[in-house]
Amino acid sequence: MGSRPFTxxxxxxxxxxxxxxxxxxxxxxxxxxKYNQGDRVEVxxxxxxxxxxxxxxxxxxxxxxxxxxxxxxxxQFRGPASLQTFPPSSVRPIxxxxxxxxxxPLRKWSDKTGRFSIEARYLSTTGNKVALLKADGKRIEVxxxxxxxxxxxxxxxxxxxxxxxxxxxxGGSTGASATLAKGRAKKANWNGAKLVQPxxxxxxxxxxxxxxxxxxxxxxxxxxxxxxxxIPDSNLFFEEVTGIYxxxxxxRVFVCRNKGEVSNQKEGxxxxxxxxxxxxxxxxxxxxxxxILDVNPDASxxxxxxxxxxxxxxxxxxxxRVADDKVTPLQQWEPYADEDFATSRDIAQxxxxxxxxxxxxxxxxxxxxxxxxxxxxxxxxxxVGISFDLHLALSPDxxxxxxxxxxxxxxxxxxxxxxxxxxxxxxxxxxxxxxxNDNMRLAGLSNEGxxxxxxxxxxxxSEFYTNxxxxxxxxxxxxxxxxxDSNYLFDVERRILLWEYQxxxxxxxxxxxxxxxxYAVSKPMGDKGRVILISAAMPSAAAIEKAKTLPPAESLxxxxxxxxxxxxxxxxxxxxxxxxxxxxLTASVHNIGGDNGKIVVLNxxxxxxxxxxxxxxxxxxEAGLTVVEHSDLxxxxxxxxxxxxxxxxxxxxxxxxxxxxxxxxxxxxxxxxLEMSLKGQILWRRGFVAEPRVMIWLQKGETLDQxxxxxxxxxxxxxxxxxxxxxxARPGKATPNGAYGVSQFxxxxxxxxxxxxxxxxxxxx
Numbered sequence: 001m002g003s004r005p006f007t008x009x010x011x012x013x014x015x016x017x018x019x020x021x022x023x024x025x026x027x028x029x030x031x032x033x034k035y036n037q038g039d040r041v042e043v044x045x046x047x048x049x050x051x052x053x054x055x056x057x058x059x060x061x062x063x064x065x066x067x068x069x070x071x072x073x074x075x076q077f078r079g080p081a082s083l084q085t086f087p088p089s090s091v092r093p094i095x096x097x098x099x100x101x102x103x104x105p106l107r108k109w110s111d112k113t114g115r116f117s118i119e120a121r122y123l124s125t126t127g128n129k130v131a132l133l134k135a136d137g138k139r140i141e142v143x144x145x146x147x148x149x150x151x152x153x154x155x156x157x158x159x160x161x162x163x164x165x166x167x168x169x170x171g172g173s174t175g176a177s178a179t180l181a182k183g184r185a186k187k188a189n190w191n192g193a194k195l196v197q198p199x200x201x202x203x204x205x206x207x208x209x210x211x212x213x214x215x216x217x218x219x220x221x222x223x224x225x226x227x228x229x230x231i232p233d234s235n236l237f238f239e240e241v242t243g244i245y246x247x248x249x250x251x252r253v254f255v256c257r258n259k260g261e262v263s264n265q266k267e268g269x270x271x272x273x274x275x276x277x278x279x280x281x282x283x284x285x286x287x288x289x290x291x292i293l294d295v296n297p298d299a300s301x302x303x304x305x306x307x308x309x310x311x312x313x314x315x316x317x318x319x320x321r322v323a324d325d326k327v328t329p330l331q332q333w334e335p336y337a338d339e340d341f342a343t344s345r346d347i348a349q350x351x352x353x354x355x356x357x358x359x360x361x362x363x364x365x366x367x368x369x370x371x372x373x374x375x376x377x378x379x380x381x382x383x384v385g386i387s388f389d390l391h392l393a394l395s396p397d398x399x400x401x402x403x404x405x406x407x408x409x410x411x412x413x414x415x416x417x418x419x420x421x422x423x424x425x426x427x428x429x430x431x432x433x434x435x436x437n438d439n440m441r442l443a444g445l446s447n448e449g450x451x452x453x454x455x456x457x458x459x460x461x462s463e464f465y466t467n468x469x470x471x472x473x474x475x476x477x478x479x480x481x482x483x484x485d486s487n488y489l490f491d492v493e494r495r496i497l498l499w500e501y502q503x504x505x506x507x508x509x510x511x512x513x514x515x516x517x518x519y520a521v522s523k524p525m526g527d528k529g530r531v532i533l534i535s536a537a538m539p540s541a542a543a544i545e546k547a548k549t550l551p552p553a554e555s556l557x558x559x560x561x562x563x564x565x566x567x568x569x570x571x572x573x574x575x576x577x578x579x580x581x582x583x584x585l586t587a588s589v590h591n592i593g594g595d596n597g598k599i600v601v602l603n604x605x606x607x608x609x610x611x612x613x614x615x616x617x618x619x620x621x622e623a624g625l626t627v628v629e630h631s632d633l634x635x636x637x638x639x640x641x642x643x644x645x646x647x648x649x650x651x652x653x654x655x656x657x658x659x660x661x662x663x664x665x666x667x668x669x670x671x672x673x674l675e676m677s678l679k680g681q682i683l684w685r686r687g688f689v690a691e692p693r694v695m696i697w698l699q700k701g702e703t704l705d706q707x708x709x710x711x712x713x714x715x716x717x718x719x720x721x722x723x724x725x726x727x728x729a730r731p732g733k734a735t736p737n738g739a740y741g742v743s744q745f746x747x748x749x750x751x752x753x754x755x756x757x758x759x760x761x762x763x764x765x
Contacts, residue, residue: 035064035091043068044090044289044308051094055083062088069128089265089289090308110148122158130155185316185332186376193369193378196412199419204458206411206421208439212397221250221517221535225749226278228255228521228531231269235260237527242268244512244519244533245295251276253519254295254302254322255533256286265289265308272322275535282325293350294358302327303350303358312342317350317360319373333376335369336362348387353398353414361387368392368401370414380417393475395435396515402433402442409433409444411455423453428723429471436477437516443482443492445471449725450482452492464495465725467684468737476513478538486511486518488737489539494553495729499543500739501750509745513538520745534749542752546741558678559633559728561624566631569613572640575670575714612637615720623724632679635724639714642669642689649704665705667691670714674722683728687718 035041039054043066052066064086109132110117120132120140129141144155231239238260245254252274259267268286273279286292291307304318304327315336320329339345339362346363353359356373365387370380384390384403391404401412409423409430428446435442441461442453449465469484476483481498482490486509489499501518503509511520518538523531550556616637617627644666652661673687692711698704731738743752 040094041066041091042094043084043086064088064091066091107154109142109151111142111146112148114148122155125155125158185334188333188335188337189375189377191377194380194417196380196382196417196419198383198410199422201422204421206455206458208455209399209413211395211437211439212399221275221537223537223749224275224278224535225747226273226275226280226533226535228257228271228273228280228533229283230531231257231259231267231283233259235527236523236529236531237525238262239523239531240266241510241521241523243292243295244510244521245297246512246514246517246519247297248515250515250517250535252297253533253535254297255521256292256295257521257531260527268292270302270322270327273533280533284322284325284327286327293347294352296352296355299355301330301352301355303352305347305350312345314347315345317347317358319358331373331376335360335371335378336365349390351394351398353394359414361390363387370417380414382412391431391433393433393435395439396437397439400435400439402435404430404433404444409442411442421455421458423458431471432473432475434475434477434482437479441477443475443477445469445473445475445484447471448723450490450492452482462492462495463725463727464490465684465728466490466497466738467686468497468500478513478518479516481539481543483513483518483538486513486520488739489543491547491550494547494550494556495727496550496556497732497737497739498547499539499741499743500735500737501540502735502742502744504744504746507745522745522747530747532747534745536750540743540750540752542743543741550740553729556729557727558683558730559625559676559726561726563625563633564628564631565620565625566629566634567613567616567620567627568634568636569609569616570636570638570640571609571612572714574641575639575716612639612716612719616722619722619724623726625724625726634677636675636677637673637719637722638675638687639670639672639716639719641714642671642691644668647692651704665708667708667712669712672715672718674719676728683731688715690715 035054035057037054037056041052041054041064043050043052043064050068052068054064054066056065057063058065065083066086067083106119106121108117109120118132118134118140120134123131123133125131125144128144130144130147131141134140144152147155240258240260241255242258243254243256245256246252252272255271255273257269257271259269261267265288267288268290270284270286270292272281272284274281287304289306289308290304293303293305295302300322302320302322304320306314306316308314315334317333317335318329319331320327334345335347336345341364343363344365348361348363348365350358350360353370357370357379358373359368359370361368361384366384368382368384369378370382371377372379382401382403384392385405393402394400399413399415401414403410403412404425408425410419411421411423412418413420423442423444425446428448428451430444430446430451432445433442434444435455440455442455444451444453449463450469451460452462453459454461466488468488473484474486476486478489480492482492484490487501487503488497489501490496491498503522506525507522508525509520509522511518513519516537518534518536520534520536521531522534523529616635620627620635645668646664646666649663649665650657650661651663652658654661669689669691671687671689673685675685675687676683690712692708696707696711698707699710702710732740734740734742741752743750
């Protein structure tokens with residue numbers, strides 16, 4: 001396999017940038033193989049483990065060449081099975097495909113000719129052979145196609161008796177390990193699927209449906225902390241929480257975690273927590289190389305798909321039930337098995353809509369599909385852009401779907417399968433949306449801030465900007481408040497950061513907001529300690545009480561349309577605008593007259609300052625603000641170099657590095673940012689310092705020096721393409737981010753009134 005160079009920068013006594021290469025083999029693969037030529041094994045083909053025979057082993061890489069068994073009778077039509085190469089992680093000792101039952105009767109088995117027979121019990125079926133146990137205890141194997149018709153029918157009866165595809169292959173006190181196989185997978189039925197046709201609406205005619213369930217029913221439950229079970233032989237530092245799913249009453253929480261280990265394929269575990277009695281179930285080990293896509297906690301259902309390397313290998317969808325510390329599949333099918341392009345057969349995402357409805361989309365797919373689980377039948381297709389650029393939100397009751405399209409946000413009634421409304425985006429680039437629990441409000445994050453619409457009439461109810469959240473932040477409703485990234489609670493009406501929920505130093509917190517509660521899994525950043533599930537009402541009681549003491553929205557508003565603003569532009573003379581960008585900007589702002597705005601001219605012979613000033617003036621005018629010579633309200637634009645620094649770069653991937661593997665380079669980072677202030681108090685700031693980060697990817701044909709130049713150049717586009725929100729409220733003083741109150745996630749739960757010293761935004765010189 002080829003290698004891909006990249007650089008890794010670590011902080012120590014001096015800064016080191018280490019270049020390493022990704023290659024196909026790992027230390028585990030280079031270990032001596034435990035298999036030999038002729039061994040019978042099982043190999044992973046897609047979502048199946050299939051019996052095979054080892055033909056050879058690459059002693060350098062550890063990869064194994066094996067010949068999978070053909071299905072019974074297939075050899076006479078297809079010839080011998082072909083050789084395939086498998087990584088060690090996809091080869092294991094052979095397992096019984098169907099374990100012998102103690103009740104398996106002793107019966108007479110005959111061959112097709114009737115000349116030979118034997119008394120034996122059925123033991124197992126492996127590939128095209130059946131294993132039998134004779135009365136004297138000896139085990140024999142017989143080709144299935146040699147058996148009599150009566151014996152073949154008997155085997156079929158055993159096969160259809162309901163063998164569990166999640167067969168236990170190990171276990172212990174923490175729960176059973178399992179392997180997922182296709183079992184009795186059904187064929188997807190696409191016949192008669194309805195297409196949701198996009199519509200054009202002359203006026204707003206949508207009436208939001210009443211929510212099916214009271215989704216804040218759990219908000220009154222007392223806060224609780226539950227210690228989760230330790231994963232066996234797991235390094236806590238490398239553990240990761242992959243999902244948190246709570247029931248509508250808040251009493252049961254499904255926590256998905258991966259074992260902490262340095263591996264591309266980590267063991268997955270599921271734990272069911274009963275919040276009331278503060279008890280956690282035994283750990284349930286998920287099938288090997290499997291990913292949970294969604295959980296329906298009320299019905300104890302999960303959606304799984306394979307998670308293995310290779311296009312077309314992650315195509316099987318499994319709906320399973322969690323009960324008695326086991327995961328038992330109920331239905332399996334390959335929704336996109338007929339796609340010609342291998343990658344398009346893979347399932348990208350899946351969601352439960354109810355107990356018998358799931359919605360899926362495939363890799364590179366251009367439509368969401370709603371399925372009847374029991375029938376494996378496609379019911380509705382919803383056209384979208386493409387899966388890897390898909391931005392959507394489901395209402396908490398799963399009745400409505402909001403999809404960000406190119407010209408607007410489409411609202412889909414999932415039950416009726418109809419496009420019922422469109423919210424115009426008016427040129428803004430929205431990246432996240434969220435539907436409120438009562439289906440009456442839609443919130444969106446764009447490059448200009450947050451917007452909230454009333455879904456009863458489609459009108460904008462609130463707009464505000466804050467530098468605490470980016471346009472790609474996770475967005476959820478907490479009652480009538482907006483929660484961003486599970487850390488920032490916004491009072492939508494007042495347009496303020498009401499409360500900040502902080503992660504204390506030395507901990508890693510993964511959160512999920514559901515049904516009026518925030519569920520947070522907190523773990524220490526080291527390799528020792530406890531993993532704790534925190535269940536807390538959201539918004540917290542302290543935040544609600546604080547909101548009651550604050551003045552109305554108009555009293556807190558410090559910037560609104562019609563206000564005057566001073567423009568201060570500080571551009572270094574060495575900063576230039578590419579010719580093609582300057583020409584397009586000049587054309588777009590040539591109609592703006594006057595000489596409004598203060599400008600710090602550092603290069604009297606250059607024109608970039610004037611172009612940027614005019615571009616910013618245009619953007620402020622579009623936001624309804626008036627640019628004047630002097631004002632207490634100031635927008636400052638800065639683009640200038642930072643002090644030169646020397647970095648050490650590791651240019652070879654060997655470890656430990658040799659002295660000749662380290663080179664030095666001098667770089668000049670550039671700071672580019674916009675800032676709005678009122679009487680010297682900063683209201684918001686956005687921007688960054690352009691400099692090498694943790695990893696540097698060399699582009700094709702690019703040298704190290706060219707990469708460093710690319711990564712440190714000024715970001716003039718931040719200024720030339722700036723957009724402004726015309727509404728800004730007075731920030732609070734409880735945190736550097738401007739919150740009016742603060743709490744921290746601790747080992748004792750959510751503690752109010754504590755604040756870390758971390759400041760929001762980037763630091764500039």
